[in-house]
Amino acid sequence: MNIWELIIQQPVINILIVMSHYLADNFGLAIIALTVIVNLILLPLTMSQIRSSKKMQDLQPRLVDLQKKYAKDKQKLAQEQMKLYKESGVKPAGCALTMIIQMPVWIALYQAIMLALAVAPEGLLNLSKYLYPWQVVYSVLPLNPDFLVMNLAQPNLILALLVGVTMWLQQKMSMTSQTDPKQAQQANMMLWMMPILFAYMALNFTSGLSLYWVTSSVFRIILQYRVTGWGGLRKQAPTPASDSDKKYLKFQAAQEKKSKEDTGTDIVINDNDSSKKGTRIIKTDKYKFQPDKDRERHRKK
Amino acid sequence: MNLKDKTRVGLLVLLVIAILAIGLVGSGCVRGLAPIGWSGGTVSSGTLYVGSNEGRLVAINLADESQKPKTSDQLIPITQPGLFGCSPTGGGGCGAGTQRVAIYGTPVVAGDLVYIAGYNGKIYAYNISNLAVRWVYPREGNLQPFVSGLVEADGKLFIGCSDSRVYALDSTTGDKLWEFATGEKIWGTPAIDGDTLYIGSFDKKLYALNVADGKKKWEFVTEGAIISTPLVNSGTIYIGSFDRNLYAVNAIDGKLKWKFMGGNWFWAEPAVFNDIIYAGSLDGSVYVLKADSGEKIKSFDLKSAVSSQPVIVDSSVIFATRQGVIYSIATGSQDIKQIADIKTDVDGPLTAYEGIVYIHTQQLELQRINAASGTLYSPVSLKG
Numbered sequence: 001m002n003i004w005e006l007i008i009q010q011p012v013i014n015i016l017i018v019m020s021h022y023l024a025d026n027f028g029l030a031i032i033a034l035t036v037i038v039n040l041i042l043l044p045l046t047m048s049q050i051r052s053s054k055k056m057q058d059l060q061p062r063l064v065d066l067q068k069k070y071a072k073d074k075q076k077l078a079q080e081q082m083k084l085y086k087e088s089g090v091k092p093a094g095c096a097l098t099m100i101i102q103m104p105v106w107i108a109l110y111q112a113i114m115l116a117l118a119v120a121p122e123g124l125l126n127l128s129k130y131l132y133p134w135q136v137v138y139s140v141l142p143l144n145p146d147f148l149v150m151n152l153a154q155p156n157l158i159l160a161l162l163v164g165v166t167m168w169l170q171q172k173m174s175m176t177s178q179t180d181p182k183q184a185q186q187a188n189m190m191l192w193m194m195p196i197l198f199a200y201m202a203l204n205f206t207s208g209l210s211l212y213w214v215t216s217s218v219f220r221i222i223l224q225y226r227v228t229g230w231g232g233l234r235k236q237a238p239t240p241a242s243d244s245d246k247k248y249l250k251f252q253a254a255q256e257k258k259s260k261e262d263t264g265t266d267i268v269i270n271d272n273d274s275s276k277k278g279t280r281i282i283k284t285d286k287y288k289f290q291p292d293k294d295r296e297r298h299r300k301k
Numbered sequence: 302m303n304l305k306d307k308t309r310v311g312l313l314v315l316l317v318i319a320i321l322a323i324g325l326v327g328s329g330c331v332r333g334l335a336p337i338g339w340s341g342g343t344v345s346s347g348t349l350y351v352g353s354n355e356g357r358l359v360a361i362n363l364a365d366e367s368q369k370p371k372t373s374d375q376l377i378p379i380t381q382p383g384l385f386g387c388s389p390t391g392g393g394g395c396g397a398g399t400q401r402v403a404i405y406g407t408p409v410v411a412g413d414l415v416y417i418a419g420y421n422g423k424i425y426a427y428n429i430s431n432l433a434v435r436w437v438y439p440r441e442g443n444l445q446p447f448v449s450g451l452v453e454a455d456g457k458l459f460i461g462c463s464d465s466r467v468y469a470l471d472s473t474t475g476d477k478l479w480e481f482a483t484g485e486k487i488w489g490t491p492a493i494d495g496d497t498l499y500i501g502s503f504d505k506k507l508y509a510l511n512v513a514d515g516k517k518k519w520e521f522v523t524e525g526a527i528i529s530t531p532l533v534n535s536g537t538i539y540i541g542s543f544d545r546n547l548y549a550v551n552a553i554d555g556k557l558k559w560k561f562m563g564g565n566w567f568w569a570e571p572a573v574f575n576d577i578i579y580a581g582s583l584d585g586s587v588y589v590l591k592a593d594s595g596e597k598i599k600s601f602d603l604k605s606a607v608s609s610q611p612v613i614v615d616s617s618v619i620f621a622t623r624q625g626v627i628y629s630i631a632t633g634s635q636d637i638k639q640i641a642d643i644k645t646d647v648d649g650p651l652t653a654y655e656g657i658v659y660i661h662t663q664q665l666e667l668q669r670i671n672a673a674s675g676t677l678y679s680p681v682s683l684k685g
Contacts, residue, residue, distance in 0.1 A: 120336040121405060121448050121488060124528075125608055125648060128565050128583040138545055138566075139524050142503065 001129065008104055010130045013112040014137060020116075021140045027117070028147025031109070031208055035215040038105050045101065046220065050227045053174050055090045102216075106209065113208035117145045117153040147211070156207035163210050164199030166217035171195065173224045336420050336446070338403035339649030341610070342659050342667070345410040345429075349652065351661055352404025352417050353683040358427055360415075361667065361681055363654060372685040373432040376402035376419045379443045406450025406490060407650060409458070411472055418447035418460055426475060436475035438468075450490035450530075452498075454512065461487030461500050467508075469515060479515035483508060485526070490570075494533040494552060499540075501527025507540055507548070509555055519555035523548060530570040530610070532578075534592065539578060541567025547580050547588070549595055559595035563588060569610040569650070572618050574632045579618045581607030587620055587628075589635060601637045603628060610650035612658060614672035619658050621647040627658070627670055640675030643668045 001010070012034070020030035039046070062084060070077035084090075114120075115127040124142055131137050145153040171191050202210040340352030347364040358373040378400060403420035410416075414435055418424045422443035426435040445463035452459045457478060458470040463486040469478040484504030491500040497518060498510045503526040509518040525543030532539040537558060538550045547567045549558040564584030571580035576592040583606040589599040605622035612619050618630045619640075627641040645662045652659040653672065660668040661683075669678040 120403075121339075122335070122337055122648070125568065125583075128568070129606065131565070133564070135544070138543055141543055142526060 004104075005130065008108045009111055010132075012105070012108040013116060013127070013130045014132045014134075016109075016112050017116060017131075017137050017140060017143065018134070020143050021136050025140060025144055026147065027113075027143045027145060027152055027208070028150075028211060031113070031152070031211045032215050034109070035212050036219060038102075039216060039219045042101065043223075046223060047227070050174065050224055052090050054228050055088050059084060059088055059090065106212065109212050110205060110209045113152065113206050116141070116143050117206070117208070119153045119206070145208075150207050152208035152211065153206050155203050155205060156210060157203065159207045159210040159214065160199050160202035163202040163213045163217070164195040166214050166221065167195040167198055168192070170217045170221045170224060173221060173228065173230060336403035337663060338405050338420065339609075339663075340404040340417070340661060341407035341450075341650030342652035342661060343408045343410055343415075344652065344654040345415075348429075349654065349659060349667070350408040350410060350415050351652075351659075351667065351683065352406070352408060352419075353661075353685070354401065354403070354663060354665055355683070355685050356402035356404060356419065357683075357685045358404075358408060358415065358417050358425070358432055359683050359685070360429075360432060370681065370683065371432050373425075373427055373434070375685065376404070376421055376423070376425070378402050379421045403446075405448045405488075405649075406460070407652075409451045409453050411453040414472065416451050416453070416458060416472070418449070418451055420446040420448070422446055422462075424451070424458070424460065424470065424475070426472070438470055438475040438477070440475075445486070448488040448528075449500075452491050452493055454493045457512070459491050459493065459498055459512075461489060461491060461502070463487065465502065465504075467491065467498070467500055467510065467515065469512075481508070481510055481515040481517065488528040490530040492531040492533050492538075497552070499531040499533065499538050499552075501529065501531065501540055501542075503528070505542070507531065507538065507550060507555070509538075509552070521548070521550050521555040521557070525566075529566075529568055532570050532573060534573045535576070537592065539571055539573070539580075539592075541569075541571075541580070541582075547571065547578075547590070547595075549592075558593075561588065561590055561595045561597065565606070568606075568608045572611045572613055574613055574616070574618060577632065579611060579620075579630060581609075581611060581620055583608060585622070587630065587637075589630075599635050601628070601630070609647050609660075612651040612653040614653045614656060614658065617672065619651060619653070619672055621651055621660060623647060625662075627660075627675070629672065629675075640672070641670045641677055643670070643677065 016030050016034055019033050020027045023029040023033060063081065066077060066080050066084065070080060115123045145151050150156045150159065168191065171194060175187055175191060198213060202213065338352060338354050342349045342351040344363065347362065349361045349363055351359050353359045356376040360371040362368040404417055405420065406418045408415050408417045410429070413429050414426045415429055416424065416426050422445050424438040424447065427433065428435055447460060447462055449461035453472055456472050458472045459467065461467050465483050465486050467481040467483070467487065470476065471478055483502035483506065486503045487500060489501045491498050493512060496512045498512050499507065501507050505523050505526055507521040507523070507527060510516065511518060523542035523544055523546065527540060527542050529541040533552060536552045538552050539547060540550070541547050543566055545565060546560040546562050548560045550556065551558055563582040564586065566583045567580055568583050569581055571578050573592060577598065578590040578592050580588045580590065582588065585603050585605050585607070587601045587603060587607060588597060590597055603620065603622045603626065605624040605626065607620055608623055609621045616632045618632060620628045620630065623646055625643040625645045625647050626639060627643065628637055629640045630637045643660065643662065645664055647660055647662065649661045656672055658670045658672050660670070662668055665683045666680040667683060668680045670676070
C-alpha cells in the first residue's frame with residue numbers, strides 16, 4: 001500500500017463504511033456526514049478564504065486608485081497592490097488553495113465510493129486490502145447504493161444539475177464586485193465555467209461524488225451567508241465612490257446648489273423663436289424654470 | 302486584449318483544465334473501477350476454452366500448439382461509451398474493459414455446445430466446431446451483469462445473476478425453466494450435488510434449491526455477503542462469507558457444522574484432498590483445516606492475497622497469489638514451495654490439464670506452468 005492509500009484512501013473508505021453502518025446502512029447519509037466532517041476540518045481555511053474575499057471587495061476602491069496612480073508603471077503597481085494585500089491580510093490565492101486541498105478528498109471519496117459500492121467485481125476484490133480489521137466493516141459490505149430514488153453508483157442528471165446550480169450560487173455569493181471591466185469579465189467567466197465543468201464531470205461520474213459536491217457547496221453557501229450575507233446575489237448596490245468620483249460628486253453638488261439660487265427665473269421666449277414651425281409656446285407661470293424641482297422630476301422620469 | 306490579459310485568461314483556462322485532468326486521471330485510473338473479467342479455463346477433448354478480457358470465447362488446441370486459437374465474435378456491450386470513450390460507471394479514466402464485455406465465469410462444455418455468460422447480462426451457447434452462436438438468453442434485451450459462472454447438469458444450465466435471481470435454462474434451446482429470487486445480487490457460481498443446487502447471495506444467505514423446480518430446501522444465514530462458490534464434499538458444504546468465516550454446513554438440513562475465521566475474506570472456492578480443506582484467504586494465507594472439525598492443521602503465509610481458486614495436480618494443491626507467485630503444497634507432508642513467479646496479477650481460477658497449470662492473466666495471455674518442475678512455458682496469446 002502506498003502513502004496515498006495509507007493516509008488518505010484507506011481512512012476515507014473505512015470511515016465511510018462505519019458511518020454507513022451507524023446511519024441505518026444508508027450510504028448517502030454517510031457521504032453527507034463525511035462531507036460535513038471534511039468541511040468542518042477545512043473550516044478555518046474556508047473562513048479565512050471567505051473573509052479574504054470580503055476584504056478584497058472592500059479594497060476595490062483603493063485598488064482602482066492604485067491602478068490610476070501607477071497606470072504607467074506596472075511594476076510599481078504590482079508592488080503597491082501586494083503591499084496593500086499584505087497590510088490588509090488578503091490572500092489572493094486563497095480560493096484556489098482551498099480547492100486544491102479538497103481535490104485529494106474528492107479523488108479519495110470517488111475511489112471509496114466506487115470500491116465500496118462494488119460497481120465492478122475487481123473493485124470489491126481490491127477493497128479488501130483497504131479494510132481495517134473491524135468486524136463492523138466486514139459485515140456491512142458491499143454497501144447498498146440506493147439513496148432516495150438514486151443509485152449512488154450511477155451518474156444522476158438531477159444531482160449533476162444541482163452540482164452546477166449550488167456551485168454557481170456559492171460562487172456568485174462570494175464574488176467581489178470588480179471595478180475593472182476586464183477583471184469583471186474574467187470573474188464572470190469563472191462564475192459560469194466552473195459550475196458547468198463540475199456539472200459535466202458529475203454527469204460522467206457516480207452520483208455519490210455529486211452528492212459530496214452538492215453538500216459541500218450548500219455548506220459553503222451557509223458559511224458565506226453568515227459572513228457576507230447574500231453577497232453577490234444581492235442586486236448590485238452602487239460601488240463606494242473612489243477619490244475621483246468624490247471630486248465629481250462635489251462638483252455636482254456645487255452646481256446643484258448654484259442652480260437652486262436661480263429658482264423662479266423666467267424663461268424668455270423670443271417671438272422669433274416662437275414663430276418657428278412646430279415649436280410649442282409656454283406662456284403660463286406654472287412653467288417657470290425651477291431648477292431643483294425640474295431636476296427631481298427629470299430623475300423620476 | 303493586451304498580453305497580460307491574455308496571459309491571465311490563459312492561466313484561468315489552464316486551471317480549469319488542470320482540475321479536469323487531475324479529477325479524471327486521479328479518479329479514473331484506479332485499479333478495479335472498471336469490469337475486466339477473470340474467466341478460468343475448461344478443458345474438453347484436448348481443447349481449452351476461456352473467456353478473454355476482450356469479451357470473446359477463445360478455444361485453444363492443447364494437443365497441437367501450431368494451430369491458431371479460435372475465437373468467437375466479440376460480445377456486444379450494453380452501455381454506450383461515456384466521457385472520453387469510457388463507460389460512465391467505469392470512471393473517466395482508462396479502464397481497459399470499458400468498451401469490452403467482461404467475462405467472469407468459466408466456460409462450460411456440454412455435448413456439442415460451449416456456454417459463457419457475460420457482464421452484459423447475456424448467456425451464450427456456441428457450437429464447439431466453429432464457435433458460432435447457437436442461442437442467446439435472453440433473446441432480446443439484457444439481464445443484469447453476470448459475474449457468476451454457469452453450471453450444467455442433466456440438460457439444464459444454472460446461473461446466478463446480479464438481479465438477485467437464480468436461473469435454470471434448457472441447455473439445448475436456452476429456454477428458461479425456472480427462476481428463484483434471493484434478497485440481493487448473486488456473484489457466486491452455484492454448485493450441484495445430486496438433486497440440490499447450492500448458491501450464495503449478497504443477502505448473506507446460502508441457499509439449497511431443488512434442481513428440478515427451483516424450490517428452496519433450506520437456507521443458511523451468515524453474517525456477511527457470500528460471493529464465493531460452495532464446495533460440496535461428503536455431505537458438507539464449505540463456503541466463505543464476507544464475515545471472514547469459512548463455514549461448513551450440513552448439506553441435508555443446512556445446519557452449521559463448524560466455522561473458521563481468517564484475517565480477511567475467503568473469496569475463492571477452497572480445495573479438498575483426503576478430507577483436508579485448503580482455503581486461500583485475501584489475508585494472504587492458505588489455511589489447512591480438517592474437513593470434519595475445522596481444526597487448523599497448518600497455515601502458510603503467502604505474503605499476498607489469494608483470490609483465485611486452486612487446482613489439484615497429482616497430489617499437490619497449486620495456489621496463485623494476486624501478485625502472480627505460484628505455490629505448490631504437497632498434500633502428504635503439508636510442505637509448501639514456490640514453483641514460479643509470473644509477475645502479473647492473478648484473480649481468476651487456475652486450470653490444470655496433464656500436469657500443466659493454465660493461468661489467465663490480465664495481459665490477454667494464458668500462462669503455462671509445469672506443476673511438478675515449475676517450468677514456465679511461453680504464454681498463449683488470447684488476442685482475437
